[in-house]
Amino acid sequence: MSTKAIADWIYTRSPIWAQNWACTRHGRKLQRLRYNAEFYELLAWLEQSQWWSRDQLREYQEARLRHLIRHAFESVPYYRRLMDDRGLGPNDIQTIDDLGKLPILTKDIVRRNGDDMVSRAVRSRDTVSAHTGGTTGTGLTFRRSLSALHFQWAVWWRHRSRFGIELYQPHANFSGHSVVPLGQHSPPFWRENRAMKQTYVSLYHMTQANMPAYVDMLERRTFKYYSGFPSGLFLLADYLRTIDHKLARPPDLIITGAESLLPFQIEAFNEWIGAPVTEQYGLAEGCANISQCEQGNFHVDMEFAIVEPKPVGVAEEGRLCKVIGTSLHNYATPFIRYDTGDIATFSDESCPCGRKGDVVKYIDGRVESYLITPEGRRVGRMGNCFKDLINIRECQLVQHNPRELLVKVVKESGYTDADERHLITALRSRLGESLDLQIHYVERIPRTKSGKFRAVVSTIISPDLPGARQTAEYITAGAATRSDTQPTSRSQVPD
Numbered sequence: 001m002s003t004k005a006i007a008d009w010i011y012t013r014s015p016i017w018a019q020n021w022a023c024t025r026h027g028r029k030l031q032r033l034r035y036n037a038e039f040y041e042l043l044a045w046l047e048q049s050q051w052w053s054r055d056q057l058r059e060y061q062e063a064r065l066r067h068l069i070r071h072a073f074e075s076v077p078y079y080r081r082l083m084d085d086r087g088l089g090p091n092d093i094q095t096i097d098d099l100g101k102l103p104i105l106t107k108d109i110v111r112r113n114g115d116d117m118v119s120r121a122v123r124s125r126d127t128v129s130a131h132t133g134g135t136t137g138t139g140l141t142f143r144r145s146l147s148a149l150h151f152q153w154a155v156w157w158r159h160r161s162r163f164g165i166e167l168y169q170p171h172a173n174f175s176g177h178s179v180v181p182l183g184q185h186s187p188p189f190w191r192e193n194r195a196m197k198q199t200y201v202s203l204y205h206m207t208q209a210n211m212p213a214y215v216d217m218l219e220r221r222t223f224k225y226y227s228g229f230p231s232g233l234f235l236l237a238d239y240l241r242t243i244d245h246k247l248a249r250p251p252d253l254i255i256t257g258a259e260s261l262l263p264f265q266i267e268a269f270n271e272w273i274g275a276p277v278t279e280q281y282g283l284a285e286g287c288a289n290i291s292q293c294e295q296g297n298f299h300v301d302m303e304f305a306i307v308e309p310k311p312v313g314v315a316e317e318g319r320l321c322k323v324i325g326t327s328l329h330n331y332a333t334p335f336i337r338y339d340t341g342d343i344a345t346f347s348d349e350s351c352p353c354g355r356k357g358d359v360v361k362y363i364d365g366r367v368e369s370y371l372i373t374p375e376g377r378r379v380g381r382m383g384n385c386f387k388d389l390i391n392i393r394e395c396q397l398v399q400h401n402p403r404e405l406l407v408k409v410v411k412e413s414g415y416t417d418a419d420e421r422h423l424i425t426a427l428r429s430r431l432g433e434s435l436d437l438q439i440h441y442v443e444r445i446p447r448t449k450s451g452k453f454r455a456v457v458s459t460i461i462s463p464d465l466p467g468a469r470q471t472a473e474y475i476t477a478g479a480a481t482r483s484d485t486q487p488t489s490r491s492q493v494p495d
Ligand SMILES: [Zn+2]
Pocket: 293, 294, 295, 296, 297, 298, 299, 351, 352, 353, 354, 355
């Protein structure tokens, strides 16, 4: 048994007060790691730099880039080899346009090169081990410098401060923390991290029978904000709708991440939880971060990373682009031109808030979250389909070939044949008539290992999409049958 397995075994059998103590102790460790003097300095600096001109932002990025490239060339075996093979020296990459001289970096390349991706110049005590989500075999472990970690948390807290949220305000976190043993059948279905005034709310116990206990807890206590996965928060909002009860003590704000936030979820949060929502996009690799502003647009956090939008299609409100990112601060394992596998809608409009960072309209989600019709049409943001289907608790669309679509549905108690007809009409209106729809009624829809819900799961290799190779390898690895466990690059929502 590993140390972690032993610790888990002891935790599961401990009384609740001891579990709260363990969560608080863990919280104290995170607090020391994340929020030191460097973090506060960076946060103060970022509060200023978000108002810089485009030229200033670009100048800053390119100065950091030159430094990073030299560092990678001199101390990271993988980059030394790569640049030598191409006859490139550090002086050949001076600007963002020059970045194109280097190939795209994939998760697979990082994994294959292992230790050769790690800088010889960074002391290991100045780094922490980091890993991305994903299933066994698809996750990624790498080193992250402490400075990069502080920078990322400062960027995340800058986003929150735009909405009046400050460190150490009481909040409830609805992400994939497995802090309540699965065998527990009575409340409390939450645990306390008192060090950070955070209540970890279990998503794994949110059954209809247990929901009244959750609502009772949320009504008795005062939380400044909720954070978490949209799918988890939606279980709460949807339950409130079924009992026709609006929270009497709503939080000031809901902050989501890790999964795409869908319009019907925003509506449900506004109406039943009674709070506005904001979203941010980030990932453990630290090679891109995109945060919403007060005007509802997103801005690329340009001080943190260089994001190269790689066009893959056109959307109503802008260019549909793959997010390719270069971390400007992680000197331990430099990620240069990393393919995140995520798609966002980039816009050329300027934002009324006055920030000059690149504008993004939507975080669309994974490459795998698109469906394909037999005619070859690619359809995204399918979540909109379920907006009016209130008798469906959850729905997942699974596609293994362009002719068929498997529709997994968890019914609400009032579900009738009419709801099924509405569902089919809604799907047909987006996908057309030629796709064969197979509706399967299920008790529950499994989450990914890290607790995320995937509304759309596609295992189709689409050669015109960059990243297709990665998907192909995933299928070859025999994982395609486990439709609920697609790899994902988006980090958990910052807790
Ligand atoms: Zn803005």
